[in-house]
Amino acid sequence: MTRRRMLQLQPWLYRLLLPESRHSLRQRLLIILLVPLMLLLVFNSLITYAGALIYSNRVHDDSLTSDALTLQQMLATQDPDGRISPQARFLLEYDPGGHNYYSYFSVRSARHGLLAGNNTLQPPAGLGRLSDAPRLYDVHLGHRSLRAASVTMPNTRDPGDILTVTVAETLRDRHLVARQILLLSIPAQAVLILAVFLLVWFGVRTGLRQLDPLSARLALREHDLSPIGETGVPVEILPLTRTIDELFARLRNMLALQERFIADAAHQLRTPLAGLRVHAERAQAHPDPATVSDSLQHIRQLIERANRTSSQLLALTRAQSTEPDAAASTRLDLAELIPDLVRRRVHEALAAGIDLGYDGPAEPQWIEADSHTLQELLDNLIDNGLRYAGRGASMTITLAREDANICLGVEDNGPGVPDEWLARLGERFFRVPGCKAEGSGLGLAIVQRIAERHHGSVRYRSGDAGGFRVEVRFPAT
Incomplete structure (x- = not known):
């Protein structure tokens, strides 16, 4: 019997049984009891x-x-x-x-x-x-x-x-x-x-x-997203109100991320925008070629800084979202993925005067992860080394199996980080006092959030031969 024939013969039964039907809860209860x-x-x-x-x-x-x-x-x-x-x-x-x-x-x-x-x-x-x-x-x-x-x-x-x-x-x-x-x-x-x-x-x-x-x-309620709670709620409705409370919690997290992103963007872009204005006024006030060329050079640097800051802010916001997309997570072989990602950054390391290398096992090392966010994690670790290790330094990416975990390490022999500041690494906008290299203080915060989303952990310590070492541990599959 076709769907159209069902509708002609028994329209009330059709509307009752099919999922797209719309009835009030009272009607449904009465029909369920009457039959x-x-x-x-x-x-x-x-x-x-x-x-x-x-x-x-x-x-x-x-x-x-x-x-x-x-x-x-x-x-x-x-x-x-x-x-x-x-x-x-x-x-x-x-x-x-x-x-x-x-x-x-x-x-x-x-x-x-x-x-x-x-x-x-x-x-x-x-x-x-x-x-x-x-x-x-x-x-x-x-x-x-x-x-x-x-x-x-x-x-x-x-x-x-x-x-x-x-x-x-x-x-x-x-x-x-x-x-x-x-x-x-x-x-x-x-x-x-x-x-x-x-x-x-x-x-x-x-x-x-x-x-x-x-x-x-x-x-x-207008803009109140506080939990409904269980006071005065019938027991049969508690699953619905708990689901609504969970939805409110996710909305609060999203709004908090949005507000934090706006505040961070306003804080981090204020300085580059002010510098752009100063150098633009300088070029207008002194139109000689040398002054204009110098102002344009500073403007270019400020634009690159603003671009990098905005990109890292967006990356941090994505990393701070509640849970990764289950459909995007796949079974990845780090022994194959990490060398390929390192190989893509060799030309940048050569331009910065840093010897970039990889040391890891040949057998597969499997984890459940999102390849895009994992690439973002490694790029931030490599960027951190290229920025702070200094010319003439060496940086090694290591991969090793530790019991039920797989440890991804990034170590350089640069100036390192004093022990009293290691505990604060990973905080948003934190930079080690006295560091002269440019940066936004967001790279390690992004690494921290991505590792947490993949049920991993991050450890900061001094390198075995001096310098600085970051270890990210993922649960193996």
């Missing part, structure tokens, strides 16, 4: 009919047994030959309800065969001995299903002979009585289910009003 109640009514009706039929069968079986015993008594007291008087025949075939449900009887002799009644109505097999209680059984007479009762008695005119008296009736009256009982019970059940439904509707309506105070509290 089981209707099914319960049908199921209860079936049970009621089955119970009524059992009751009707029991009553009619008792009546049938009584008829058999009555006919047996008539034969014993009135006509030992087995002939049925017209009065007895009328009583057997009379239907007091006027339903024409048909009744049958037969009187058979063990020696002489049928004495009276219907020839096709046979007694049950094995009923050849005298018995006091009638035997009930089912029998088919043509296309009719019958319920019969048979009882045996001695033939007083023929000693040794046994008479079998059988009375049977159709099942129509039994089912008619069961249907009447069912029709009498359905209205009462329907009224009961309607009352239950009204109570459920009232309960759902009253229960949903418990959300009104929470809605009013949220409506009063």
